[in-house]
Amino acid sequence: MLPKSKVDLYAAIRRDSRQGLSNRAVQRKYAVGSLTVQKALSSARPEPRKKLPSWATRLDPFKPLIDEMLPNSRHQASRSASQATARSGTRTSSQS
Known part of the structure; x- marks a missing residue:
């Protein structure tokens, strides 16, 4: 079963990596990319979401x-x- 939140995902990735799973195996197990595995192994907490800039509408003018x-x-x-x-x-x- 996949973790529900990103914090749980990062914890699961770190746990599996400590148990000896390769980065490639962790990527396949959790369906994530290599960058996500690297970020999870380097930091306990995921970085906060970026705020999206407000979009201009056609009505603005x-x-x-x-x-x-x-x-x-x-x-x-x-x-x-x-x-x-x-x-x-x-x-x-x-x-x-």
């Missing part, structure tokens, strides 16, 4: 324009919707 179009208050849109429904006499799903 238009955000200032959208902000100009929208009302300043976040709640103004919901107030406008409730006023419009009050005038027409219909009920929205949020009012039921």
Whole structure:
């Protein structure tokens, strides 16, 4: 059974290596590469995950324009919707 976390994987790799398994055998047993075995043997803890940079979206160039179009208050849109429904006499799903 394969280890559940990377810390457990590193511990298992070190344990098997101490018991005399070759690096190649450890690679096959845990389905990892030689670099992973080398890292596990050189360090007890795996290095932390890298933070991914935020991605630019296609909407980013238009955000200032959208902000100009929208009302300043976040709640103004919901107030406008409730006023419009009050005038027409219909009920929205949020009012039921």
